[in-house]
Amino acid sequence: MxxxxxxxxxxxxxxxxxxxxxxxxxxxxxxxxxxxxxxxxxxxxxxxxxxxxxxxxxPVILKALTEQGEHLILASNDVYTIPQIELAELLTSVSGLDKVFLCNSGAEANEGAVKLARKYGKRHLDGAYGVISTLRAFHGRTLAMVAATGKPEYQASFTPLPEGFSHVPYDDAEALRAAVSDKTCAVLLEPIQGEGGVHVPGDRYLKDVRQLCDERGLLLILDEVQTGCGRTGTLWGHEQSGIKPDIMTVGKGLGGGVPIAAILVRDRAACFGPGDHGSTFGGNALCCAVATAVLRHILEExxxxxxxxxxxxxxxxxxxxxxxxxxxxxxxxxxxxxxxxxxxxxxxxxxxxxxxxxxxxxxxxxxxxxxxxxxxxxxxxxxxxxxxxxxxxxxxxxxx
Ligand SMILES: Cc1ncc(COP(=O)(O)O)c(C=O)c1O
The missing domain is CATH 3.90.1150.10 (Aspartate Aminotransferase, domain 1)
Known part of the structure; x- marks a missing residue:
């Protein structure tokens, strides 16, 4: 040939x-x-x-693909599907968070997390909508995530970008404190900056950010798309700093190669209602079955x-x-x-x-x-x- x-x-x-x-x-x-x-x-x-x-x-992935593929690949989110519910149960139990939204990529998960934070801001923070993220951060390639990403070189060709995003230096809780205003609803961070060059913050950073968010009533969104699912030596990158986010996004390693991502959220911030968010392929039976098998394998082994x-x-x-x-x-x-x-x-x-x-x-x-x-x-x-x-x-x- x-x-x-x-x-x-x-x-x-x-x-x-x-x-x-x-x-x-x-x-x-x-x-x-x-x-x-x-x-x-x-x-x-x-x-x-x-x-x-x-x-x-x-083999764990091949087995899940074959077995689930023979049963059901995609229904629609008009109906209940069991692999989706099983994955949601597993993800909440291993994250200590309460509710899940399933989607297809890290950028989409972050985008949804920001939508959630904005709705929370409307309801509980007097209409605050601003999200502070960090310089050198990477949160994905949708238009809003390009705005959240702290890299001018990824932004310049796509202006005007969606409003409401600002950036402070990473690993600097005081700069973050100074940037918070009454328009701020959330802080969006990677526990370790990945694409920005693999920068590990000092031991106190996430604790200080958590404390600041608590003092000011802000949501802490941790982007664990890269650091999650075991990559940094614990299941979630933030575990090593002893804090918990209000919202966490995961993707990448969750599917072991199939496209799946998730937004995980504490009950008090889980304010999406019917019609607020959705996805045709998000939570499809095939990828959910694979993700459950992958996550179980990561835990068991x-x-x-x-x-x-x-x-x-x-x-x-x-x-x-x-x-x-x-x-x-x-x-x-x-x-x-x-x-x-x-x-x-x-x-x-x-x-x-x-x-x-x-x-x-x-x-x-x-x-x-x-x-x-x-x-x-x-x-x-x-x-x-x-x-x-x-x-x-x-x-x-x-x-x-
Ligand atoms: C921390 C982080 N967030 C979000 C993303 C975007 O994920 P995706 O490419 O699945 O949209 C990435 C991708 O590298 C990432 O490293």
């Missing part, structure tokens, strides 16, 4: 939003590995941008614990590389959400050199690379990845 030129076809038919910076056409995956159309094998430390929490084509243990080993190995390579300026992160920052703009070159040597990872150009492997990986895969990164640095930089 003649091999089609996928790169050329992609360039012909796609709007150029993706960059496809790694230049690989992936055709198959299993566990922490993927293969390209030529049969070349790669260790996948991108894992669907942290969505493939169990790795590729995990303690994959959060694995992310903590393997993540701390990985972090030590990266710190050792940092000692060796003076161009490596910082290693940051927690669990299996880690990054290395360079003092020179070499992120893309390093990622491309790693790809040629059999490791896929995510560039945050110009200076940073991010690691988000599946939560199932062990030390052996970490050793392989670190050896490849070391060799790639030698290619890109020369001698240490």
């Amino acid at each position: 003649k091999m089609r030129d996928w790169v050329k076809l992609e360039q012909q038919y796609f709007m150029d939003t993706g960059h496809r910076r790694l230049g690989v056409t992936v055709v198959r995956g299993a566990g922490a590995k993927v293969w390209d159309e030529m049969g070349r094998e790669y260790l996948d430390f991108i894992a669907g941008w942290a969505a493939c929490s169990l790795g590729h084509s995990h 303690d994959l959060s614990g694995n992310a903590a243990a393997v993540g701390s080993y990985f972090s030590e190995r990266l710190l050792a590389l940092q000692e060796k390579w003076t161009i490596a300026k910082a290693v940051r992160g927690r669990g299996l959400l880690l990054a290395m920052e360079f003092s020179e703009p070499i992120a893309l070159q390093v990622v491309k050199a790693c790809r040629a040597l059999g490791l896929l990872m995510n560039p945050l150009p110009p200076h940073t690379i991010r690691f988000m492997p599946p939560l199932i990986i062990g030390r052996e895969e970490v050793d392989q990845a670190v050896a490849i990164l070391d060799a790639a640095l030698e290619q890109v930089v020369g001698l240490p």
Whole structure:
């Protein structure tokens, strides 16, 4: 069979939003590995941008897909469907929150969370509608989430943006306090900033933000789309700071690769009523059954614990590389959400050199690379990845 030129076809038919910076056409995956159309094998430390929490084509996911697919894929939200209710029950029990809305992507979950906060503001905060988020944050690509995202480069082409969003520096509770006004209804934060470069705040930050929200009657929305579902070493990123949000959004790793996301909320803020919000595919039976199976597997196999243990080993190995390579300026992160920052703009070159040597990872150009492997990986895969990164640095930089 003649091999089609996928790169050329992609360039012909796609709007150029993706960059496809790694230049690989992936055709198959299993566990922490993927293969390209030529049969070349790669260790996948991108894992669907942290969505493939169990790795590729995990048997638990295949079983849920097959069994649920044979019964029901989608009904409509005019009727009750059991997988949806089961997932809602599981999500509330493991989050300590009370109510759920199911949707399809992280951006959509955040968008819904902001709608919820605005309705709460109308009802309980004298019409306050403002949402304060943080500089360098990432909350998704819908128009309102571009406004919430604290990156001017993602905003400039799309003005005018929806009103009501402002930004303060991350990890600075005093700046946040100063920005609150009587128009503010909510604060929207990532427990660790992911796309912004993997920035872990100081120990007190989330506690101080929680206290501020309590004092001023504001809703605290935590965007756990990237940090949730075990990624940072506990089921939810915020657990490590001992606080609870009023609203939490989750996505990515929840579905293990299928598109599903959720808004979780405390009873007192669960003010959506009939007709306020909806989604044709949100809460479809197929993705709900998969998400329930994925979440149960994460809990039963303690994959959060694995992310903590393997993540701390990985972090030590990266710190050792940092000692060796003076161009490596910082290693940051927690669990299996880690990054290395360079003092020179070499992120893309390093990622491309790693790809040629059999490791896929995510560039945050110009200076940073991010690691988000599946939560199932062990030390052996970490050793392989670190050896490849070391060799790639030698290619890109020369001698240490
Ligand atoms: C913290 C955070 N929120 C929201 C999103 C957007 O999620 P999605 O791409 O599923 O819309 C992302 C995606 O990277 C994210 O990292």
